Amino acid sequence: MKELPKDIARELERFSESDEWLIEFRKEPWSLYKRNRWVILTNKRIYLVKKIFFGLSFDTIQILLAMAHFEMVEGIVFDTIYLRVTSEPEHIIQFFPMDRESTLEFFDKMEKTRDATPEKQREEKEAAHIELEALAKTFYENAITREEYEEKKKGLIDKL
Numbered sequence: 197m198k199e200l201p202k203d204i205a206r207e208l209e210r211f212s213e214s215d216e217w218l219i220e221f222r223k224e225p226w227s228l229y230k231r232n233r234w235v236i237l238t239n240k241r242i243y244l245v246k247k248i249f250f251g252l253s254f255d256t257i258q259i260l261l262a263m264a265h266f267e268m269v270e271g272i273v274f275d276t277i278y279l280r281v282t283s284e285p286e287h288i289i290q291f292f293p294m295d296r297e298s299t300l301e302f303f304d305k306m307e308k309t310r311d312a313t314p315e316k317q318r319e320e321k322e323a324a325h326i327e328l329e330a331l332a333k334t335f336y337e338n339a340i341t342r343e344e345y346e347e348k349k350k351g352l353i354d355k356l
Contacts, residue, residue, distance in 0.1 A: 204234050204245055207254045216240045220305050225292055235289050237261075237306055242279065244287060257287065261310045262321050268303045275299045277306075282322065283329055328352045 200208070200221055208218075221236040232247040242264060244257040265280045274290035277299075291299045331352065335345040 200234075200236070203247075204236070204254075207245055207256060208236060208243060211241075211243070211256060211258060212238065213240065219309055220302055222291065222298070222302050224290060235302075237302070237309060239309060242306065244289070259284075259287065260321065261306075263325060264306075264310060266303075266306060268299070270296065277303060282325055324352045 200218065216238045219237045219239060221234055224233045224235065234243075234245045236243040236245060239261075241261055242259040244259070246255040248255055259279055259281055263281050267278050269276045269278070271293060273293070275293050275296055277289040277291075279287040279289065328349065331340075331345065331348050334340055335342070340348075
């Protein structure tokens with residue numbers, strides 16, 4: 197497997213955990229909209245890392261693999277992978293169809309890695325995510341104090 201560019205690897209170190217490792221990565225074709233975006237699969241997350249200002253800064257999106265739902269649509273201009281997580285905007289990843297074989301392999305690795313996560317753990321994380329949203333709504337409606345919110349939030353984040 198090719199090696200991840202050093203600047204992208206350094207950016208990933210800021211977010212990754214000690215028990216998280218790289219499985220696969222792909223670079224999307226360059227476009228004015230997406231610039232240089234890397235799609236990185238680890239055993240726990242999918243990272244979407246976009247270089248900004250010639251690699252001087254980065255826009256990094258983390259998607260918990262256990263909570264991700266995705267599908268792939270083969271196209272004429274682009275093969276597209278749609279990533280969805282509860283209550284977050286959909287993320288769209290596109291690759292050229294002439295490289296479809298490696299896109300299909302990447303998609304398969306995403307599915308296998310996600311499915312290797314125990315089902316119960318995935319369901320618990322999804323439930324904690326929903327509880328966290330409800331807790332935030334309760335707090336913003338001024339139904340609980342900041343201290344109660346922070347205490348309950350910490351417990352829910354520990355579940356994630």
